[in-house]
Amino acid sequence: MSAVVVTGLGCVTPLGLDGAAFAEGIFAGRCGIGPITRFDASAHRIRVAAEVDGFDAACCLGAREAERLDRVSQMAVVAGREAVAAAGLAPGAFDPSRCAVVFGTGVGGQEALDDGYRRLYGERSPRLHPLTVPRMMPSAPASHMSIDRGFTGPALGTVSACASAAHGIAVGAMMLRAGMADVAVVGGSEACITPGSFRAWEGLRVMAADTCRPFSAGRGGIVIGEGAGALVLETAAHAAARGAPVLAELAGVGLSSDAHDLVQPAPEGMARAMALALADAGLAPEAVDYVHAHGTGTAQNDVAETAALRRVFGPHADRLAVSSTKAMTGHLLGASAALGAIATVLAIRHRAAPPTIGYLGRDPSCDLDYVPNEARAMPIGVAMASAFAFGGLNAVLVFVGVE
């Protein structure tokens, strides 16, 4: 069984329109959270989000193509193109029937759905936009990416709320291990900054009114963000045969479920996914240098995740650098784990842990080293990226540096 490696990255995020802007932003500690501009939020309780500014789909994709895609797919295609180009997958240099696409999303084309419901229930119009279904279906990002790049291997969407992208990455890696494909474009996309979506989220009482402060005293919850992240996974043999740049190895995947509660996370389930990922990678907990935490900034997640890290890592937990870039990008929900995975690979490559910005001070229940407010230069050989979704759906990835 050939190892699985990462050969390309691409993203569209609240920190900028490509991977370079994301890398610059996360190590500089830039915050992409601000007042909502995508709809009139003046009457809403929550009026902040992490929006992608300046994304011009018509320019990137052409006006006709952009019109057919919901924003969630537009961003997925742009991120996917960047990752595929970065991996050097030029037409003719590989077999497109051996390329898979596995892309996660939390809700799919939420803007198309919101717009349809506004017409139907708000304006009492029976005439929804004729492309509402192809725009809203949660598999659309995967479909459009496969069409756009001409990849004819297995393609599907993965759906597991805030772990959707991590499950997409995991499924892609498993396809490579199983010999079903040589290359897998994986990741996630989300674009649900809409009135309907925000009203729904308000009801859960997990949203911060100001900003996102993972693991910090005074944290108020999540801030919803939008964007997409894509990784090109490839068997090590395939990458070596075509002389592709190898950014890191995806050495371990650990999946579990809490079977406990829909919104209350359980440290046991989280810890099991982490332990399984380490076992899959054949690594001891002590080998890990850095953890990109799920770190949503809610009271419950951050306490449970800290407890789970202590359970898995024991005394080594105090030597880990743990951070969450959600303070900078907001919570991209179904795409968040793609950004987490990309940030983790970048941390290995840049020999630095991105910071947890917005950190005000220690919460007694969150007592690890969260790399507060400023990036830290440090060698990172092994890093973990975690995603823990509503419903107790857990997915943890372990990346190893290559030299």
Place this chain on the structure above:
Amino acid sequence: MTAIEAGAPRMATEGQDDAIAARVFALIAAKADVAPETVDAGSSLDALGIDSLDLVELVFELEEAFDISIPDPADITDRFRGLTTAGSAAELVAVLVEQRSSSA
């Protein structure tokens, strides 16, 4: 029995049909992103680059523009020569417009 079901001969004036055809051709040209004068009755929608999703949008736009309800594709192909050319689209619209007028 409606005009569509019977495929009945129609009594509309030539002038009215010409005006409908011109508007239909203009919508098709816009959808295909080509100059309006390049579209005529014989223009194949396929050759103009109008694919399945474009056709879905075009049907919607024709309904809006003419305040008509276009039947599902199965009925169109069964009872007409198919929504395959600009001319067949104009013919379909003209029948439906006339039907709406006569039933009003």
